[in-house]
Amino acid sequence: MSNKTGTPSTSTDLRDGYTEQQQQHYRKYLQQLKNEFNERWCKKPNANINFSDLERVRTLGTGAFGRVVLLRHSKQQKFYAMKVLEKEKIIKMKQVEHTLYEKRILEAIRFPFTVSMELSFKDNSYIYFIMPFVPGGEMFTHLRRMGKFEEPLAKFYASQVVLALEYLHYTNLVYRDLKPENILIDKNGYLKITDFGFCKVLQGRTWTLCGTPEYLAPELILSKGYGFSVDWWSFGVLLFEMNAGYPPFYANEPMKTYEKIVAGKYRCPSSFNPDLRDIVRNTLQVDITKRFGVMRNGVMDFKNHKWFKGIEWEAILNCRWPPPYVPKCKHPGDSTNFERYDEEPMKPASYCRFESEFFDF
Template identity: 80%
Template structure:
């Protein structure tokens, strides 16, 4: 198996359409859904402009165990002592953020997590800071990372890959509608809920985009050609990453990979990959239309937009509104023994959170 190093629902409730269900997705359905997305964007804009308030007493919470680690800190399972409600607390060390020049990205991530509300993305419950750290408190998603399950299964069977792919498409459509480019799509950044549905997490590279941007960020195997070539890019990079994700879900390994990152980049820029013999013709056609080096021919970017996905043959028979409202029976549901079960996460050594006696980097985190 190839290895790589490196919550909430909309405020107004489930989406409902008056359009008849068809095999595929009609213009009428998409028109009604666009009205729904406009309402979600209005909610996002309203939340973005609000100044967040946090009234959290850390003494009311108990740290259970570490769920994951990263370059800037760790994610810890947290329990409210009185209610027993569980949270995932992302602990980020100020010093590391400043040294790696990620202050702006961290502030962006906080505001984005506070503002987004979509079934297939995580969200922020609240946040706070102390002398040494900043903390993001989010709902606990107990099913673990998609990467963990992909590693265990080797690859996903087509119904499961299709189920996950449809949710990622809807999540990217929502984020792009809110003018957000995600820039770090990969199995490690997708969590599986106890119901079997997914939630995209880790918005550290996400930003509001007007026009183009040039920042080089993401995971090497998932970088789009235009990002590698420093041409300036937009939402197209997320659709390329989706194509890589789809390939990896169905094959068990990414389409572009080499031991040397520079050789990986050469393969990406050249658009050189080979589909396994297990891929059927519809899946091959879909991937071919996504992994287009020329963005003018890439699905999600062309005139048809997301409709090119929703009406593709590989998704034939899928009811998009049932997916959105979580009414489709998931092909796979993670084992979950009850509140606090963390068996779907890797084991990590727990480390104490040591807070400095004086406030560090106060000026850098004034707006936090």
């Protein structure tokens, strides 16, 4: 996939902001990506991997519905991450529709800063998503280790998230679970947004309450019906957390966290400069009509903001911007950037469980 937008521009133009002409050229590229997304959405993918050639190495992470496992291809010596979901847990948590959506979305999306799927299948007890292995680990791990990110690194990461959300929204996808735990860092230092369990195709508004408490938007909490605005609110929370080392809204109980979010009450650290304070204030805006990302100028409010001054958006898109931080990866299957977990055997049942619920999978 070519990431070139064909935009006639100079580095001076890019450093001083993003012109409307550049954005018009970029929209043509986004339209091309959307057309490709729609084509993949409507057809069954061809798998290039035989599951019998994959060997389990270790667990990379665990979650409410299962775990993520590192796999090695015995013949090609390539490495993959396999998300294993238990059918029973999906049923109990009433997440069947979300799981089916996640499968189709992962099969269809292709963007530099999102993961995509190589292969999916099911057995009597489990559902399996196989994706490329991203060896740099979670942003969450690096953020906790560093305490907070230096501003150039936060700006580098934020620019990729802006572009990723712009792509997802252009393809009518609302993500709904943006947080450091769902952002991976590749071997070159660039980002990959992962875990599309709450992502869905959106036409108009939706009312489902889902996401992570500290990152939920006010309109989502208040059950008002919402659209893409919730992702930009979550981006504001991420922006704050990357630069502060902690989220803007936090309490010991979720209900108290929700109260703070709905009131829009938070305090910026003294280390935040005026430009950072301004972009956070305009993104963590309770009034949707005044929130960056969803106003008349859309994503241009971010691309032309003073805090992003110096960022060359085209260079970021094409992964040509020198990363301020590159994780240590000694070899393609190096998993030392991921935490250690107890290994558990996967034992499929002797009969097909929940066959009708997962018939369309």
